[in-house]
Amino acid sequence: xxxxxxQPAEKADPTPDDGEVDSARMSFGxxxxxxxxxxxxxxxxxxxxxVLCLIYGKEILAIIYQPLLVVQHANGLVPRVQxxxxxxxxxAYLKIGFLxxxxxxxxxVIYQIWRFVASGMYPRERRFxxxxxxxxxxxxxxxxxxxxxxxLPTVLNFFISFNNQFDTPDLTPGVFQGFLLPxxxxxxxAGNEGRGIVLPILGGDPKDAVAGEAWINxxxxxxxxxxxxxxxxxxxxxGPAAPAMQSQFALDFYxxxxxxxxxxFGIAFETPIVVFFLAWxxxxxxxxxxxxxxxxxxxxxxxxxxxxPPDVISQILLAGPMYILFEAGLLVARVVKRRxxxxxxx
Numbered sequence: 001x002x003x004x005x006x007q008p009a010e011k012a013d014p015t016p017d018d019g020e021v022d023s024a025r026m027s028f029g030x031x032x033x034x035x036x037x038x039x040x041x042x043x044x045x046x047x048x049x050x051v052l053c054l055i056y057g058k059e060i061l062a063i064i065y066q067p068l069l070v071v072q073h074a075n076g077l078v079p080r081v082q083x084x085x086x087x088x089x090x091x092a093y094l095k096i097g098f099l100x101x102x103x104x105x106x107x108x109v110i111y112q113i114w115r116f117v118a119s120g121m122y123p124r125e126r127r128f129x130x131x132x133x134x135x136x137x138x139x140x141x142x143x144x145x146x147x148x149x150x151x152l153p154t155v156l157n158f159f160i161s162f163n164n165q166f167d168t169p170d171l172t173p174g175v176f177q178g179f180l181l182p183x184x185x186x187x188x189x190a191g192n193e194g195r196g197i198v199l200p201i202l203g204g205d206p207k208d209a210v211a212g213e214a215w216i217n218x219x220x221x222x223x224x225x226x227x228x229x230x231x232x233x234x235x236x237x238x239g240p241a242a243p244a245m246q247s248q249f250a251l252d253f254y255x256x257x258x259x260x261x262x263x264x265f266g267i268a269f270e271t272p273i274v275v276f277f278l279a280w281x282x283x284x285x286x287x288x289x290x291x292x293x294x295x296x297x298x299x300x301x302x303x304x305x306x307x308x309p310p311d312v313i314s315q316i317l318l319a320g321p322m323y324i325l326f327e328a329g330l331l332v333a334r335v336v337k338r339r340x341x342x343x344x345x346x
Contacts, residue, residue, distance in 0.1 A: 038112040045108040050101030057093050060100050064258050065251075067148065071156040072247065075164055076221060078235040081251045092252045099259040103144065106266060107137035136273050139325075143269030144262045151265065151317045152258065158313050163245040199223070205231065257309065264307035268322050272329030279333035286333045297323055 053060055069079035083089050102109075111133050173181050201216045209215075209226040217224050222233040278284045289296065297319075304319035 035116055038116045042109045042112045045105045045112075046102055048101075049105035049108075050098045053100040053104060054094075054097035057096050060096055061093070061255075064096070064255060067152045068156055068249065068254060071153055071160055073220070075157070075160045075247075077160065077164075077247060080248060081254060082248050084250050084252075088250070088252050092255050095252065095255055095259070099255075099263070103259065103262055103266065106140055106263075110136045110140065110270075132273055132277070136270060139269040139273060140266040143265040143267070146269070146321065147262050147265040151261070151314065154317065155311070155314050159311075160247040163247045166245045261308065261314070265318060268303070268307070268318055269325060271322050271325040272332065275326055275329030276333045276336075279330075279337065286330055286337060289330055289333075296326060300326070 065081050068081065073079045083092075114133050114136065171184075173184075199214055199216050201218045203217075203219055205217055205224060206213075206215070209231075211226055211228045214223070214225045216222070216236070217233070220233075221236045223236055224231055224233040275289065279286050279289070300319045300322045301315070304315040304322065308314040308318055
């Protein structure tokens with residue numbers, strides 16, 4: 001008897017009606033079946049993407065190491081990556097296929113994740129969540145593009161410039177070393193005072209060069225000699241001696257470095273979607289997230305330290321955009337909540 005007066009209050013609450021609840025309700029077994037279907041579709045999508053990336057593996061490889069070669073050339077180094085084992089090139093090719101396939105199909109995987117999340121919601125909530133899929137895809141692509149165009153050249157230039165600061169030490173043997181080591185070979189320059197070889201410095205390789213002609217390519221910093229069978233060239237180092245540390249990276253390590261960073265930045269750029277969804281679902285209010293900014297920033301720094309190599313530059317370049325995107329998601333959540341409150345009041 002005492003519960004009957006409260007019935008109208010529940011009816012007046014803006015919740016879905018019984019028919020909508022029944023149509024949206026799923027059993028535990030149905031949820032497991034839906035989860036299994038989403039996982040299978042995600043794996044099939046990743047497999048298709050991996051096969052496609054294996055077909056175009058050479059082109060993808062050229063895109064991946066292009067920033068490295070550009071930075072090496074800008075720092076006076078030979079633009080080249082090293083293969084340190086007979087199987088390293090083949091393993092790197094397979095790694096490119098699978099990891100690039102995962103990155104390529106990540107929007108499809110995100111779609112399956114949102115699809116599974118939406119399956120437990122009411123129809124009108126489900127339609128709203130499906131609108132987040134294009135935003136999630138766009139943010140993931142933006143994260144990968146941000147890494148490729150800004151973060152990767154910055155980090156590579158920092159490390160290569162740092163390594164170039166280590167000059168070759170004086171190679172003159174010490175007192176005790178002189179007794180143990182043979183004398184270094186010497187070249188006599190008697191009768192050659194004032195003589196030298198003068199080579200032209202060109203902006204590129206001439207197309208009409210004849211056999212025996214030599215020049216310096218100022219653009220690529222190489223000494224080039226034309227022969228009957230083709231062109232021979234050697235790189236030229238700046239300064240009187242080459243740096244003690246040559247930043248020539250191994251192919252497989254470099255590929256893992258780039259692709260794992262691409263995956264990390266793509267996922268990290270989903271931060272505003274996560275913030276907005278938490279606020280929209282009522283799990284965490286925007287006010288509580290705003291009050292916990294210091295803890296959010298600390299968590300982002302820790303996440304950046306885990307997802308990036310152990311250097312401060314890449315950690316800052318990941319944690320900084322993550323926090324900015326967190327504030328952007330918080331702003332959108334506040335605006336949407338304010339509009340929803342205004343609508344209900346009216």
